[in-house]
Amino acid sequence: MKLKSKIIAAPYLVWMTAFIIAPLLMVLYFAFTDKAGSFTLENLSGLSQYTPVFVRSILLAAIATVICLVLAYPLSFMLSRLREGKQRIMLMLVMLPMWMNFLLRTYAWMTLLERNGLINRFLGLFGIGPLNMINTQGAVVLGMVYNYLPYMILPLYTIMVKIDDSLIEAAQDLGAGRVHTLTKVLLPLSVPGITTGITMVFVPSISTFIISRMLGGGSNLLIGDLIELQFLGNSYNYNLGSAMSLVLMVVVLLCMSFTNQLDNENKEGGVV
Amino acid sequence: MKKMGAFSKLYLVLIFSFMYLPIAVMAVFSFNQSKSRTLFTGFTLGWYQSLFHNDMILSALGLSLVIALVSSVIATVLGTMASIGIYSMRRTVRGVIMNVSYMPVINPEIITGVSMMLLFVVVKNSIHLQIFGIPTLLVAHITFNLPYVIFNVSPKLRQMDIRMWEAALDLGCTPIQAFFKVVLPELMPAILSSFLICLTYSIDDFIISYFTSGTMQTLPIAIYSMTRKKVSPEINALSTILFVVIFTIILLINAKDSRNEKKNAVRI
Numbered sequence: 001m002k003l004k005s006k007i008i009a010a011p012y013l014v015w016m017t018a019f020i021i022a023p024l025l026m027v028l029y030f031a032f033t034d035k036a037g038s039f040t041l042e043n044l045s046g047l048s049q050y051t052p053v054f055v056r057s058i059l060l061a062a063i064a065t066v067i068c069l070v071l072a073y074p075l076s077f078m079l080s081r082l083r084e085g086k087q088r089i090m091l092m093l094v095m096l097p098m099w100m101n102f103l104l105r106t107y108a109w110m111t112l113l114e115r116n117g118l119i120n121r122f123l124g125l126f127g128i129g130p131l132n133m134i135n136t137q138g139a140v141v142l143g144m145v146y147n148y149l150p151y152m153i154l155p156l157y158t159i160m161v162k163i164d165d166s167l168i169e170a171a172q173d174l175g176a177g178r179v180h181t182l183t184k185v186l187l188p189l190s191v192p193g194i195t196t197g198i199t200m201v202f203v204p205s206i207s208t209f210i211i212s213r214m215l216g217g218g219s220n221l222l223i224g225d226l227i228e229l230q231f232l233g234n235s236y237n238y239n240l241g242s243a244m245s246l247v248l249m250v251v252v253l254l255c256m257s258f259t260n261q262l263d264n265e266n267k268e269g270g271v272v
Numbered sequence: 273m274k275k276m277g278a279f280s281k282l283y284l285v286l287i288f289s290f291m292y293l294p295i296a297v298m299a300v301f302s303f304n305q306s307k308s309r310t311l312f313t314g315f316t317l318g319w320y321q322s323l324f325h326n327d328m329i330l331s332a333l334g335l336s337l338v339i340a341l342v343s344s345v346i347a348t349v350l351g352t353m354a355s356i357g358i359y360s361m362r363r364t365v366r367g368v369i370m371n372v373s374y375m376p377v378i379n380p381e382i383i384t385g386v387s388m389m390l391l392f393v394v395v396k397n398s399i400h401l402q403i404f405g406i407p408t409l410l411v412a413h414i415t416f417n418l419p420y421v422i423f424n425v426s427p428k429l430r431q432m433d434i435r436m437w438e439a440a441l442d443l444g445c446t447p448i449q450a451f452f453k454v455v456l457p458e459l460m461p462a463i464l465s466s467f468l469i470c471l472t473y474s475i476d477d478f479i480i481s482y483f484t485s486g487t488m489q490t491l492p493i494a495i496y497s498m499t500r501k502k503v504s505p506e507i508n509a510l511s512t513i514l515f516v517v518i519f520t521i522i523l524l525i526n527a528k529d530s531r532n533e534k535k536n537a538v539r540i
Contacts, residue, residue: 009357023387108294207380
């Protein structure tokens, strides 16, 4: 378009520089300086004492991601093979909870998992319990799975709708059993959906501080909680918080480059 | 696929109960007379009543709506302008700008929130003005809404037939007339849908607002402070209302869509 219109992007470019680039540079600056503003590496080296928290965050987020994938994969496949009208309704049902604020969804589980909550009362009818469910790591993982399951279902479904029935039938005609149809046909074809789903569940899971606070009690801190404590909580140390944020960003970038690699390898395999 | 197996059906039922049982329990207990979250002692609408007299919730809802509307309008205008400007740039420059724009989308929300908070704190300390509140909330919401506008409008712009624009100019339009009579109507569906996306993201956002709001409370922040107080059945009432509202909206959109599809099918 000969609009000679580059100039009308100018306000956005200014905005982008001021409110996307500058804030990230701030994080960088604060991470490498002390309270007086002189250069230091202490913030980053001081993080080693929080290693258990980092490990726990990665571990819990990874477990939640795997559970989401295992739960969502068959579901997405079933949805993609339904009649079109039914697909629409089911998809709506998958997305509906996403539109509820995640604080409310997490709060719902808080009341269910309590020591004298509904689940324990129900189990009590069979003489089980009461079980300790709230304020455990399991509860945190449950919260992650519950909140982010739709983010796994949707990309998987989107990719599976495009997989033609005839491909599956061909595999079966050629003698592939259920397992082989899955590993040789379905899985390779759905890799892009799997990788998108993994990122979309893993990134919010590893950076959450609400789920761990509401369902994990005080004892199951995650990276997100640590960062929040440095900025708004009692610890109040912007420099340390920035260093933590920096590490979190690196972890997220690593996860993304890992899934990108999976995507690429898969593409290369497809050509051969 | 022909008929669904019994096992598949059971699986669907299980997953959907997992997704909906917590919401259903909340809805049931929003009508509970006592504060208990496990024993249903009798029916009441009391929690709904007290919700509508809860000043904290009402003013938070008001603030959320104002922030959402203003930030969505600004983000949509700014983002549409940006898309048009970026469209006529060289490919490498465009690539760089798009990648930077993508940052708020791929970064964890907490990072976006924290980084903006740092910037606002530095600005606040250097100009000695209390900027935290509506100004910072607006800036933050516009910033995280902008990428969605750009990623919605840009593809539409690329699909557009450039000759329409040229024809308008040949027929005597000034560039400005041509823009408003030819380009803008073409982009309108994308602009509208990005506006709606911005509205919903803005109303729903908790994490970024939490770090940039100072002492102001948007609706999600008010909800958060309610959940900290442990027992407050008003939350159940609020959830139920929100769920019903969302459900109705989605149902209406769906009904409209499927009617349109049927119409199109008949025409074909």
